[in-house]
Amino acid sequence: xxxxxxxxxxxxxxxxxxxxxxxxxxxxxxxxxxxxxxxxxxxxxxxxxxxxxxxxxxxxxxxxxxxxxxxxxxxxxxxxxxxxxxxxxxxxxxxxxxxxxxxxxxxxxxxxxxxxxxxxxxxxxxxxxxxxxxxxxxxxxxxxxxxxxxxxxxxxxxxxxxxxxxxxxxxxxxxxxxxxxxxxxxxxxxxxxxxxxxxxxxxxxxxxxxxxxxxxxxxxxxxxxxxxxxxxxxxxxxxxxxxxxxxxxxxxxxxxxxxxxxxxxxxxxxxxxxxxxxxxxxxxxxxxxxxxxxxxxxxxxxxxxxxxxxxxxxxxxx
Amino acid sequence: xxxxxxxxxxxxxxxxxxxxxxxxxxxxxxxxxxxxxxxxxxxxxxxxxxxxxxxxxxxxxxxxxxxxxxxxxxxxxxxxxxxxxxxxxxxxxxxxxxxxxxxxxxxxxxxxxxxxxxxxxxxxxxxxxxxxxxxxxxxxxxxxxxxxxxxxxxxxxxxxxxxxxxxxxxxxxxxxxxxxxxxxxxxxxxxxxxxxxxxxxxxxxxxxxxxxxxxxxxxxxxxxxxxxxxxxxxxxxxxxxxxxxx
Numbered sequence: 001x002x003x004x005x006x007x008x009x010x011x012x013x014x015x016x017x018x019x020x021x022x023x024x025x026x027x028x029x030x031x032x033x034x035x036x037x038x039x040x041x042x043x044x045x046x047x048x049x050x051x052x053x054x055x056x057x058x059x060x061x062x063x064x065x066x067x068x069x070x071x072x073x074x075x076x077x078x079x080x081x082x083x084x085x086x087x088x089x090x091x092x093x094x095x096x097x098x099x100x101x102x103x104x105x106x107x108x109x110x111x112x113x114x115x116x117x118x119x120x121x122x123x124x125x126x127x128x129x130x131x132x133x134x135x136x137x138x139x140x141x142x143x144x145x146x147x148x149x150x151x152x153x154x155x156x157x158x159x160x161x162x163x164x165x166x167x168x169x170x171x172x173x174x175x176x177x178x179x180x181x182x183x184x185x186x187x188x189x190x191x192x193x194x195x196x197x198x199x200x201x202x203x204x205x206x207x208x209x210x211x212x213x214x215x216x217x218x219x220x221x222x223x224x225x226x227x228x229x230x231x232x233x234x235x236x237x238x239x240x241x242x243x244x245x246x247x248x249x250x251x252x253x254x255x256x257x258x259x260x261x262x263x264x265x266x267x268x269x270x271x272x273x274x275x276x277x278x279x280x281x282x283x284x285x286x287x288x289x290x291x292x293x294x295x296x297x298x299x300x301x302x303x304x305x306x307x308x309x310x311x312x313x314x315x316x317x318x
Numbered sequence: 319x320x321x322x323x324x325x326x327x328x329x330x331x332x333x334x335x336x337x338x339x340x341x342x343x344x345x346x347x348x349x350x351x352x353x354x355x356x357x358x359x360x361x362x363x364x365x366x367x368x369x370x371x372x373x374x375x376x377x378x379x380x381x382x383x384x385x386x387x388x389x390x391x392x393x394x395x396x397x398x399x400x401x402x403x404x405x406x407x408x409x410x411x412x413x414x415x416x417x418x419x420x421x422x423x424x425x426x427x428x429x430x431x432x433x434x435x436x437x438x439x440x441x442x443x444x445x446x447x448x449x450x451x452x453x454x455x456x457x458x459x460x461x462x463x464x465x466x467x468x469x470x471x472x473x474x475x476x477x478x479x480x481x482x483x484x485x486x487x488x489x490x491x492x493x494x495x496x497x498x499x500x501x502x503x504x505x506x507x508x509x510x511x512x513x514x515x516x517x518x519x520x521x522x523x524x525x526x527x528x529x530x531x532x533x534x535x536x537x538x539x540x541x542x543x544x545x546x547x548x549x550x551x552x553x554x555x556x557x558x559x560x561x562x563x564x
Binding site: 173176177179180183184186187188189190191192193194 | 378380398399400403404408409411415416417418419420428429431432476480
């Protein structure tokens, strides 16, 4: 057991090392694809904390993303502060938002929680459109930094930290409490878990990583406006990627983000205007054939073989 | 844990005075007063809708209430559910509320969630497997895949893993075969020997009173009768109203 765990750890370190050297021998296109895929993986991993481990399907994570983007933009454009300070400011905004809105919204469960959080992104977009310091509905233009290698390494570093944090969650008392909330919230409360506090903390932790990814993205793209910063379809993407990979697992969301980013990239370069259709088909097939994600397939396929997919099909009664 | 043996049974552990609670303006409890002493088994009985579960929820601080609750000379009314839990007031909820997709062992460890003394927790886990041999056999099985009786055992063991001073069990016998209920009753007697106080909330009045030291009979939100369990069973009014015996 420990030997195989060590093997997995070594393999992961090797993969990260290889990924870190990608910009040295790759074209600009690959590096740009890499930045996007890494940032999406951070978003999927961030969503995994609240959606996968705590069981609250949040559609409000695009708010964190927008707050992170605007945090960096406002700090750099309006206040002439360095990028790092902007990142901290953006993450701070996300934490404040998680506490302010998490307390009332996290009382809701299931669909009601999803719908309530769905509204938050729209509201934030409308609010930011009317704030002068945020450039109202015109948006902000950041000072350009033409260094894709740096953005690539930053994104990779953030993904490693996010994944290590989730790994820590799986072994910590806090993470055990979150899983208990997901499995049976009333049971968790009866066993002395402070469910409100835990849910808000999970929401905030999820928000920090999402905001940091938004901040890196804003500085990289050098432009943002309310509609693109609080884009709800980005939230849908995070969920699809996390669920495709395996919610509530350490590596699943990362895997899901990488695989789906690659699929979407290949489709859009090969079949162009039908790419969306094919992407949809891939997602539907994934949900039907492997509802618990790639991570579960990798665990079960060895013993169950192709029967795994057949059984999932049967379970859906198709 | 207090030292076993010394019969300090007279000392009150839980004192409830003038408790009232309700749901959205509808009162469900009115002026409820009761007392539970150390190492006692107290039965709280009554028919459907009498307010038994509401009383437990108020004691666990899940719903707001008026009146006073003193536990171990500590005022509970101002506390949140997790703080109340930390004082040693542990509930085995109705419907068990197990973590169905977690193993039996993980469910039990979840009961020890607030404890940091790992060695003692491991010790208690073994104690539970001795107390409930069935759980020992099924420790790696998912809790949701067990029979109702086994799930009830798991819920009780989970509660005991928190090292409660007072274990409040809601509808222990609900939907279980009589032979399983017998086993659970034996366990209650066993844990009382280990100085755990039990508040047993039951619809099955006869069952609860046959086991308890004292009992409270609830009716439409207030305490209708109280006293030694033996006397309550023989009380003609109780017999008539709740047991259907003339």
